Amino acid sequence: MTGQSYTHLLSAEELTYHVEGCGRNSRESQKVIYSSFYGYAMAICDRYAGSQDDAVEILNDGFLKVFREIHHYSPAYSDVISSFKGWLRKIMVYTSIDHFRKNQKHQVITQLDNVVYHVPAVDDDALDKISYEEIIRSVQLLSPGYRTVFNLFIIEGWSHDEIAEHLGISTGTSKSNLSKARRQLQKILFKYNEIQKARNAV
Amino acid sequence: MLSDEFDKKIKEAADQHHPPYDEKAWTGMKKLLDKHLPEEKDRKRRFIFILLFPLLLAGGWYLTNRFTGSGNKPTVAVNSTQPPADNNSGNPSAKSDTPLAGTGQPADNSAGTGQPVANTTAAAGNEIPPVTQTTPAGQQPITLSGRDREPELLMSVSGGQKKQKTRRTETENATNKSREKTILPAKDDSPAPVGNIPLADDKDARNAKPTAADDKTSAAPATGNTGSPDSKPPVIADNNTRTSNPAPAASTPEEEKKNSNSTAQQQKKKNNRKSFFFLALSAAPDVSFTGNDKPGQMKLVGGAGIGYTYKERFTLRTGFYSGRKVYTASPSEYHGTQAFYTYYPNLQKVEADCKVYEWPLLLSYNFGLQRKHSWFASAGVSSLIMKRETYNYFYKYNPAGPTVNKKYTVKDQNKHFFSLATISAGYQYHITKGISLTAEPYFKIPLTGVGAGKVKLNSMGVSFTLSVNPFAKGPKK
Numbered sequence: 001m002t003g004q005s006y007t008h009l010l011s012a013e014e015l016t017y018h019v020e021g022c023g024r025n026s027r028e029s030q031k032v033i034y035s036s037f038y039g040y041a042m043a044i045c046d047r048y049a050g051s052q053d054d055a056v057e058i059l060n061d062g063f064l065k066v067f068r069e070i071h072h073y074s075p076a077y078s079d080v081i082s083s084f085k086g087w088l089r090k091i092m093v094y095t096s097i098d099h100f101r102k103n104q105k106h107q108v109i110t111q112l113d114n115v116v117y118h119v120p121a122v123d124d125d126a127l128d129k130i131s132y133e134e135i136i137r138s139v140q141l142l143s144p145g146y147r148t149v150f151n152l153f154i155i156e157g158w159s160h161d162e163i164a165e166h167l168g169i170s171t172g173t174s175k176s177n178l179s180k181a182r183r184q185l186q187k188i189l190f191k192y193n194e195i196q197k198a199r200n201a202v
Numbered sequence: 203m204l205s206d207e208f209d210k211k212i213k214e215a216a217d218q219h220h221p222p223y224d225e226k227a228w229t230g231m232k233k234l235l236d237k238h239l240p241e242e243k244d245r246k247r248r249f250i251f252i253l254l255f256p257l258l259l260a261g262g263w264y265l266t267n268r269f270t271g272s273g274n275k276p277t278v279a280v281n282s283t284q285p286p287a288d289n290n291s292g293n294p295s296a297k298s299d300t301p302l303a304g305t306g307q308p309a310d311n312s313a314g315t316g317q318p319v320a321n322t323t324a325a326a327g328n329e330i331p332p333v334t335q336t337t338p339a340g341q342q343p344i345t346l347s348g349r350d351r352e353p354e355l356l357m358s359v360s361g362g363q364k365k366q367k368t369r370r371t372e373t374e375n376a377t378n379k380s381r382e383k384t385i386l387p388a389k390d391d392s393p394a395p396v397g398n399i400p401l402a403d404d405k406d407a408r409n410a411k412p413t414a415a416d417d418k419t420s421a422a423p424a425t426g427n428t429g430s431p432d433s434k435p436p437v438i439a440d441n442n443t444r445t446s447n448p449a450p451a452a453s454t455p456e457e458e459k460k461n462s463n464s465t466a467q468q469q470k471k472k473n474n475r476k477s478f479f480f481l482a483l484s485a486a487p488d489v490s491f492t493g494n495d496k497p498g499q500m501k502l503v504g505g506a507g508i509g510y511t512y513k514e515r516f517t518l519r520t521g522f523y524s525g526r527k528v529y530t531a532s533p534s535e536y537h538g539t540q541a542f543y544t545y546y547p548n549l550q551k552v553e554a555d556c557k558v559y560e561w562p563l564l565l566s567y568n569f570g571l572q573r574k575h576s577w578f579a580s581a582g583v584s585s586l587i588m589k590r591e592t593y594n595y596f597y598k599y600n601p602a603g604p605t606v607n608k609k610y611t612v613k614d615q616n617k618h619f620f621s622l623a624t625i626s627a628g629y630q631y632h633i634t635k636g637i638s639l640t641a642e643p644y645f646k647i648p649l650t651g652v653g654a655g656k657v658k659l660n661s662m663g664v665s666f667t668l669s670v671n672p673f674a675k676g677p678k679k
Contacts, residue, residue, distance in 0.1 A: 012603075012604045012605075013604075013605075016604070016605050024496065025239055025241055026234070026241075027232070027241055030235065031228060031232075033226065034228055034231055035223050038221075038223045038224070038227065039220035039221055039222065039223065040220070041221075042221040042227075043216065043219040043221060045215060045221055046219065046221060047219075056224075056227050056230060059227065060227065060230055060234055061229045061232055061234075064231075064235070064238060066236050066240075067235065067239060068238075068239065073606050075604065075605070075606070075607075078603075078604050078606065079604070080604045080605070132214070132215035132218045132219055133219065135211070135212060135215035136215055136216070136219050139212070154209050154212055154213065155212065155213055156215045182205065182208070185212075186208070
């Protein structure tokens with residue numbers, strides 16, 4: 001079971017069966033759902049968390065909400081699996097936002113360095129050489145506020161108004177944070193690229 | 203634009219990112235679930251609930267046998283202060299209708315003194331057979347004969363001491379009971395000179411004047427202690443007897459008095475049981491389920507009622523109650539019309555949420571009556587009015603396809619009279635004379651199917667009722 005994602009192994013009937021089982025608080029069904037959608041949900045939580053432990057914490061809190069409310073869940077459309085994934089995704093994103101808001105007051109929002117870096121353009125070739133995993137790890141290195149806005153705008157496709165409403169900030173701050181997040185991410189990816197070049201040279 | 207390419211790349215990275223499953227993460231998840239959504243508690247709660255109800259019924263059955271069994275034991279009504287019954291006047295004033303102890307049982311008080319006593323138990327009818335009591339040498343034999351409702355005084359002398367026997371007769375209901383008498387041990391603590399012993403006879407007994415020796419004797423309070431291993435000659439007790447000599451003649455007067463008082467009290471209580479109306483307010487957590495399906499959500503049922511209690515023994519109750527029945531039915535439990543299955547083919551399950559009005563009619567038997575509390579068992583029928591029925595049908599268009607669902611609501615369409623049978627048992631605590639609290643676990647069994655799907659719906663719960671007798675009199679001041 002370890003090292004595998006079971007998303008593709010569950011058929012629509014199996015998913016329906018185990019959703020019902022989760023409604024009855026069956027541990028067996030809960031484990032099947034958890035393990036089947038672990039990869040999908042963790043991919044979301046990874047981007048919002050600063051560390052692996054934080055990501056697991058967000059993931060488990062999100063699944064707890066899922067299992068609490070699953071008896072109210074009914075598929076919105078005929079594709080049962082896609083419908084469930086969409087519902088799960090929404091819960092994971094909101095749980096991530098909750099974590100951010102809860103930890104916001106404890107974090108110092110880092111400012112961009114005053115020193116001006118000459119950041120060369122990260123061309124396509126450079127990005128191609130960096131794996132998806134490293135890109136995600138780079139996103140994790142962003143400041144929490146920048147990271148959350150970046151994820152919600154770029155990956156979830158939210159508008160700045162929606163982001164502002166959910167995070168309790170202004171629209172202008174959302175835009176500013178996004179711009180800063182992009183620049184910070186470019187810096188990080190540049191460093192990755194430089195490290196990669198150095199490795200290749202050796 | 204570069205930033206667009208950059209964003210696109212980030213999105214691709216996000217879509218392609220699938221961390222591998224980690225069992226450790228599930229360990230943490232399980233701990234969270236055990237803390238916030240414990241699995242065992244549901245089972246425990248259900249188990250305790252299912253176990254409690256039969257235990258209460260079993261307890262009620264046991265108490266029924268115990269308390270009704272004790273009421274059947276014959277007791278002796280002895281009241282030395284009661285006036286003698288006047289047989290000639292036909293006065294049914296004698297209220298000592300408690301049967302004498304040892305009714306139907308032979309009395310054998312031959313221990314110690316070697317004085318066998320013939321059986322004096324009451325025969326059927328109005329006549330009391332004669333009794334011959336042999337006494338030690340030197341003493342006069344005593345022959346007793348009796349008549350209905352006639353107090354008799356007997357004096358016996360034994361061993362230089364004067365003893366007094368009284369024969370008590372039982373005065374029963376004028377239409378049914380016959381008088382009985384029993385032989386009681388006499389208390390041998392009143393010294394009296396040897397003297398003549400008046401015979402037990404109608405007129406003679408009444409007209410017999412007490413001698414000096416008699417002054418120191420008194421009627422023995424009758425008890426149920428026939429055949430007690432007492433060394434003293436027995437005394438025939440008459441509960442109508444009144445004597446002018448207060449000295450006790452029984453061997454254990456305090457005990458006999460206690461027994462007689464309690465017997466008299468019991469009889470008095472029995473006669474004083476009242477009938478009354480009462481109003482009731484009830485609330486009950488209720489769970490519904492069909493066949494072997496899991497129980498639905500627990501919902502509160504509440505309402506008001508009225509009842510009539512007869513002689514504190516039988517109670518008839520009715521009322522009006524409102525509540526919700528939430529349950530899940532499998533396709534085999536739900537019986538739709540033919541047209542129904544064209545709309546909902548391949549039905550998987552039905553989730554129902556129905557608002558119902560209920561009219562119960564229950565008959566209760568009260569037992570274990572105490573001053574402050576009592577137990578009861580009930581049975582009856584209920585009628586259901588389906589006020590609003592909301593069904594969520596889960597079905598498939600084809601067996602291999604996904605499950606979809608659709609809701610359907612029915613209002614004020616279905617009425618089912620006497621569709622549920624109810625059995626229950628409970629405990630009632632009397633706060634005051636007119637106010638009481640009741641806890642009553644119940645179980646409702648369907649006699650017919652109810653609702654749009656003619657579902658055979660079971661229910662169970664615990665009803666808590668506040669009853670008020672508006673006509674109850676307060677305590678005397």
